[in-house]
Amino acid sequence: MAVLEVNVVAADHEVWVGEAKRVIARTLDGEIGILAGHEPVLGVVAEGETRILTTADETIRVKADGGFLSVENNRVIIAADQAELL
C-alpha cells in the first residue's frame, strides 16, 4: 500500500519528517483527512492540532499556529509559522 511522505516544517526548523498512513489537519474550513492517493491540495492551516498516523501505527500530534498544507504525489508538506510536537 502506498504511504504518505510527510514533512512538517516551522519557519526556522524542521519539526517532523517520516512516512505515514494518514494525516488529519485543521484547515480554515474544518478538518481535512489525507490518505495515500489524495488529490493535490493547497490549503490554509488554521491554528490547532495536526494528527499523523505513522506507518508504525503511532500517532504523532503536532501543534501548529497557522500556515499552509500542500499535498501532491503522496507528499504532504505542512509549513507552519510555529509548530511543535505534543
Next chain:
Amino acid sequence: MGAQQRVFKQKIRSTQSLRKIFKAMELIAASRIQKAVARTQAASPYSTALTRAVSAVAGESNVDHVLTTEPETITRAAVLVIGPDRGFAGAYAANLLREAEELIRLLRSEGKDIALFTVGGKAESYYTFRDRAIVKSWSGFSETPTADKAREIGESLLEAFTADTDDGGVDEIYIVFTKFVSSVKHDPEYRRLLPLAVVDADEAGSGSGGEAPKSGAPAFPLYEFEPSAEAVLDALLPRYIDSRILSALLSASASEQASRQAAMKTATDNADDLIKTYTRLANTARQAEITQELTEIVGGADALAASSAGD
C-alpha cells in the same frame, strides 16, 4: 633598565593583551559561523516549501493579488538595509552601505523617492549621522535573527506597501543584504522584494533541482484550493515575504560572522608582527645599553690607568 627598554616592554605587553582579545573574538566568530550556517539550513525546508507553493498558485490560477501586481507609476520605493549591530568586522558594513547607496542613487535617477528601513545599529547610525530620514529601524538581533523578528519587519513593510502613496505608502520594496556564499566569499547585493516576481511554474519545476517532481508527472499538478485560491494566496504571500526576509537576515548574519572572523584573524596576525618588531627593538635597545655601559667601564678604567701612570 633604560627608559627606551621600558617603553618597548610596555608596548609589547599592551599588544599582547590586545592580541588575546582579537584571538578570542576570532574563535567566537568562527564558532558562530557554523551556528549561523546551521540556522540557514534549518530554515531552508520551509522556504523551499513556500516558494514551491507560491509558484504553484501563481502559475496555475490567474489570481490577481495586490502583492504581485506591478503598479503603473512608482513614486516611492522602500529600501531595507540589513547591516550589522557591531563593528570589528572589517569592511563588511562599508561594503554593504556602498551597495545600498548605489541602489538609492539608481532609484533616485529613476525619479523615485526613497523610504529607508534599516536593520542593525551600524546601518542606522550611518544614516542618522548623515541626517537621512529613516522610516523604521530595528536592531539588536543582527547576529541571531529569528523568525519572529523577520515577521515583525515583514509586517511593517507590508503595511507601508499596502498604504496609499499619499499616506507615506511605497510602491516597491528593495532589500539590501550580504549574501553568504562561503566563509571567505560574501557579496553585498540587492533584490526587489515587492511586487513579487513569481517564478513561472515551468521554470520553478526545472530549476528547483532536488525538489523536482517525480519523472513523468507535470511540474505542478492541478491543485484543489482550500478554502479558495484567493484565500490561499492571501495566506501564502505574506509568509513568503517573511521567509525571504528571514533568509536574508540569516545570510547577513553568517556573512557578518565570517567577515568578523577574517578581520580578527588579520588583527591577530598584525599583533604578532608588532610584538615581534617590538621584541627586536627592545633587544637592540638592551644590547646598546650593555655596549654603552661596557664602553663606559673600559673608558673609565683607561682613564684611571692613564692618570695613575702619570703620577
